[in-house]
Each structure stands twice: as C-alpha cells, then as structure tokens.
Amino acid sequence: MDSEAKILTPELVNVKKPVWAFSKKTFCEGMRDGVPIALGYFAVSFSLGIAARRAGFTPFQGFLVSLLNNASAGEYAAFAIIMANATYLEVAVITLIANARYLLMSCALAQRFAPGTPFWHRLVIGYDVTDELFGITIARPGSLNPYYTYGAIVLAAPAWATGTALGIIAGNLLPLRAVSALSVALYGMFLAIIIPPARKSKVVAALVAISFALSFVCNYLPGISALSEGTRTIVLTVAISSAAAVLFPVNQDEQEAEHDA
Amino acid sequence: MTHNNYIYIAVMALVSYAIRILPLTLIRKPIKNRFIQSFLYYVPYVTLAVMTFPAIVNATQSPVAGAMALVVGIAAAWFGASLFQVSVACCAVVFVLEFFL
DSSP: OHHHHHHHHHHHHHSOOOTTSOOHHHHHHHHHHHHHHHHHHHHHHHHHHHHHHHTTOOHHHHHHHHHHHOOHHHHHHHHHHHHTTOOHHHHHHHHHHHTHHHHHHHHHHHTTBOTTOOTHHHHHHGGGOOHHHHHHHHTSSSSBOHHHHHHHHHHHHHHHHHHHHHHHHHHHHSOHHHHHHHTTHHHHHHHHHHHHHHHHOHHHHHHHHHHHHHHHHHHHSTTGGGSOHHHHHHHHHHHHHHHHHHHSOOOHHHHHHHHHO | OOOOHHHHHHHHHHHHHHHHHHHHHTOOSOOOOHHHHHHHHHHHHHHHHHHHTTHHHHHSSSHHHHHHHHHHHHHHHHTTOOHHHHHHHHHHHHHHHHHHO
C-alpha cells in the first residue's frame, strides 16, 4: 500500500484536485454554516433530554442515543413509547417510520457524489443526514465535497448529544415551569421543518392540516385512542402519505427544484 | 417484561444508520417508482405534523400555553424564522403565558 502510494504521488501532484479532496477552505465553510445549526440543535436537544429523562435514560445514555441517532423526531418518538415499556420491535418500527424521510434525503445525496469519490465518504456522510445538514449540503452547487458537510457535523453532532445530556440533568434541577416551556422547543423545530414547504405547496399545507386534524381525532376517539401513541403515528403516517402519493404524485424534477431553492 | 436501555439504544442506532446508509451505498440509481417517490416525499411532513399536534398542547402545564406555542410557532416558521428562532419563540410563549395561566 505504502510503496504504491509513493509511486503514484508524483503524478497526482500535477493533477487538479478532485472535487471530493480535503480542502481547508471547504471544511471551514462547512463549520461556518454549521454554527447556527449547532445552536438550534443545542436548544432543541435540551427538550429532547427532558423526554429522555421521562423514559428513564441517564445523561450518559441520552448522550449516546443522540450521538448515535442524530434524529429529532425519531428519538422523540422512541422515547415516548419506551416510556410505555415498548418492545424492541416497536422501537425499531417507530424509529424507521419517524426517520423514513432520511431515506429520501440519502437517495438524493447519493446522486450528488462525484464519480471516483472514495466509498468510505458515503459511510461517514450517512452518519449524520438530518433535515438541516442535508439542506445545506444539497444547496451547494455541483458535486458534493464531503468535507463541507464534515465541517458542519463536527459542530452539530456534539451540540446535539451534549444538549440531550444536559436536558436530562437539568430536567431534575429546573423548576417545573421552565421544563414546561422548554418541552415545546422540539415541536418548534418540527414546525420549522414542515411549515416553510407548506407555504410553497398547497398540497403539503393541506396534508399538514389533515394530519393535525386526524391526529387530534385519533387521540380522543374511543378505540383508536387505546392504541399506543407510536402505533397511531405509524398508522396515520402510512395512511395519509399513501393517500397523498396516489392522489397527488410528485415528479422528481419538482422535488429537486425545491431542494435547490 | 423490563427492557435494557442499552439494547433500546442499539436498536435505534442500527435502524437510524441503516436508513441513511442503505440508499447511499446500495441505491445509487434514482428511485423511478412514482408512488414510492411521492410516498417518501410526503412522509416527513405527515409524520412530523402528526407528532406535533395535539402533543404540543399536552406537553405544557397549561394546554392554552401549548396551543398558543403552536400558533406562534406556525406564524414564525411561515414568515421565515430559522429553526432556532422558531424553537425559542415557542418556549418564550409558554414561559410568559404560564405566569398568568
């Protein structure tokens, strides 16, 4: 390996750097754009920590969950059903559903790797595909330089994990009123994700309204309300999204135009 | 039956990572099926909306404060506030209102 690399080096020096090569400038741009994201993550994960504490997680365990999952809705949904002593299978299914959007984002990101990008970059980028990091990565023109995203991840991921741990600790210390206020931060984050696209698309706006309404109804309807919160979320998501996909199919070009915007 | 938190963590982490890594490594071609494409496109909005309401109303000490946080959060996001700003606005509404409620 070593000797081979040495033989190749003189030739490579003269070749223009590939788009995926490490560049300090690109990495720093990623860090710059990662600052507001990290701040937001820190605030929101604090309220996630409050949920984690209710589910019986220690600060270290909460830190671990967030460090390994990087998923707001996914983690929150899992904590909510773990509180109700969910089975491991239920936790796997709710994590799958609440995080299903990352599947789509990863598909989109997969198209943006320049040919020849070393395979391991895909494994590292996959560690932290979130709404925000996906958003800033896909918004950059041309092929993807993973080091841009890494710059943002080195700030965002620790902020997310640390905030969760602190939320668990502070949940014990803070007065009830402060905990009450902080516990809506996560919902604020959800709204910040779903409302801007709803403003642009009437279909998405209608879907959000219908989802609110049906979720409300199912929360109080006899029979259905007996189902666990996680199960209701899964059933409603699959039912409403399937209906929307049949009635209002989207085409790929429209989607990409929105991501680029 | 009692469950081990570390097994919960492992299950969550495996699923979360698999969801992201499988498309990046295996599905290198665009998904052509229009239904799956559309379904995946709508899922995030639906699932987050379902999880937000009515849960936000029940998350606070006073349901009225939670409902107001929802209204203010929607308005702030509608007018282009960032993730951080929307979250802080929601918290502030609850914090202030619960002084009076």
